[in-house]
Amino acid sequence: MTYRPGASALHAARASVALVYCAALVMLALAADHPLVLVGALVAVLLAGSLAGVGAALRRAARWWLIAGLLLTALNPLINQGGVTVLARLPDLPLIGQRDITLEATIVGAVLALRLVDVGLAFALFALAVDPDALLRAVRRRSLHSALAATLATRLWPLLRADSTRLAEARRCLDGDSRPSRRERVLVVRAVAVGALERAVDVAATLELRGYTGAARPPRAPRPWSRHDLAVAGAAAAILGLAVLLLATGFASLHAYPRLAEGSIVQAAALALSAPLLAALPFLQRQGIAP
């Protein structure tokens, strides 16, 4: 899951604006309680990804986040014993004793899971559609050392992934069809970790050779705001406005314990519909974007 230049308003917008757009989607997911609003936020992210041309990659990422979400949904009622509406009473289990599965804890688990999926996919959208080089350039004007750490981390990740693939391939050459033992798997992980240090040294040497560590603050490169910058920034501001509205007014709120009490479903539906609409708006402007 890496950034590739693409033809969409999100790709065309400056990196800092695209970052704020993705951050606004995260903020909306964090601010929302109501499942309907969270579903709206999820649709907003998926729609933005699809319109940005990264829908397929986003759907691949969604599989993993959905698995994590399902796990969270299943675990929460086992851990959280709040709520008065008992759906099932489990038998006495070792270590955890007797547990009640309540409707409220199950709903809270689902809401948490939905929020997790929303946030995860908004990050995935960021990784797929926002140019990290341009972002790094922008960050370097503010904080050189943070940018250095980010550069090392972003470059190391694909290197380590390639290293682990090669090491696993070498193990398969030795082990044939038989599965490697647990000890061998641990040794491979350790070898990748040790290799990470060597790789970090190599990348750091390259950064030294390119004059990164002694670099002065890069000069300001003034760039007029394009229509895509303005459209994406406008959408981001509107989505942030929704998030602020949710936090400030408690619209479409959800109180789970001891008994479920939800806010107006009309408000929730309105907010759920407006999120994807606002997220999609900047993509309507395709002037100046290659087909």
Added chain:
Amino acid sequence: MRTAHVLSLERFTYTYPDASAPALTELSMTLEDGQFVVVAGLSGSGKSTLLRAACGLIPHFHGGEASGSLLVGGLDVRDHGPGVLADMVGTLLQDPESQVVMNTVRAELAFGLENRGYPSGPTARAVEEVALALGIDALLDRPTAELSGGELQRVALGAALAGRPRLLVLDEPTSQLDPVAGAELLGLLRRINEEWGTAVLLCEQRLERCLAAADRVLVLQDGRLAHDGTPEHFLNWAADHAATLVTPAAALFGAAGLTPLPVDVKRARQILRTRGLLPDVAVALGQGRPRRLRRRKHAPGPEAALELSAVWHEWPNGRSALRGVSLTLAPGERVALMGRNGAGKSTLLRQAAGIIAPTRGSVRASGRVALLLQNPGDYLIHDRVEEEVGRDELRRGGLSALGARHPRDLSGGERQRLALALVLAAGEGPPAVLLLDEPTRGMDHARRQELVAELAAVAANGTAVLVATHDPELAAACADRVVLLGDGRPVADGPVRDVLAGGLYFATETARVLGGAGGALLPAEGGELVRGLVAARSADMPALRPPSEVAALP
């Protein structure tokens, strides 16, 4: 103020941290602006250390102890780190993967300039110009993660050159490239050296690739400067003092008793032509025209050690890496698999080893298939050599003395011997097939000879050997047969003499000097052929040009 010497060493000695002996000892030399200097030497002789000192990584990045002086453009490396020296020195190290730090090619080329505070206008212009100069303008908006090894190497070179450095330092830049890409890269370096006046300090194992471009050759032995002279003087010196550094063309002349020793194929042919010793290819082959290569018919028999039948490999993006390749290896047969970067060699080996399945076609082997991948370090995951493989295998591989060492502390050659012992010992009994992927990458001539002997011993036990390589000299020395892949399918398949004697790039230097005459591939064979011609000419035509006349050739 611009100094006369772009690089100047005066009794420079350097010892790595925790090392018992210095890696460079009392090294004194200078490098002028616009010179093209090749650094030669065996593995561990200090070549890479010298290059790392010239770009300031030593001592700033690696630590250790340094004495004497090393000035880059008048700046002492002990007072100025690589970041400061980056204004003057562009550096390209061995592994291109870890030398690319940005996500797109354009950002990568601009990175060094931005660090130096170049405004955006001049940066954009420098990026465009360097991309055009290196022929990578079509890659500018490509993600670096999608580039091949050869493309990455060019991008890393572009990043080193974007700031128009006075000195370009390169550590084995062609080690991962096929002969075509290697020749292109060296041609490019020579052009930059001539047109931009950039001094070049280049370390390379395959000297035959770069000697013709060089103004000077430095030879390091055990960290000391053993020789410093023109390529011609270097060859004469190497013939007496370091036979493993002699290029194949020079070795051919040595075997034939001819002088002067030529620095490249062009010069060698010129000398032979002047002396009337350039063999007539048609006559030498005993035919009116060069022999036509015929693809082998693959008649699968029960005796085949490995049989690939019309195998295809299609990537998810629809590109085909292999297109209906059929290949049969008999027990004990040694086959070299050659082709350009991206021709499908590694994919074919992985299919043969069962690591990836063909999308069409079938792979059958008569027994275990052992595969040694490009990086032998990938096989070594334990803390001690003796934990990786049993004592018997260590003894057979000549590694008994290294049992207590950490695998990461071994030299490249030792690591490869250990990994080879490991893959050979991985199953019950010897494998039916041994596959090796680019086993001589970055390897010196001496270790290459050892590997050739090891492969011969493995094949003698009945194991079929398939070696994917860019190195025609290795193929000639170790294979009975060569399969040349082009765009995922075999374009030539035949005895090693038929395939390697007639090529322009996929041919040994001896074959290129002699135009494939007599199927001579190795210097000893070529020398014998030329001696025969000398004898024949002496009998027929007593008046040969005197050596003084030949030496005066341009």
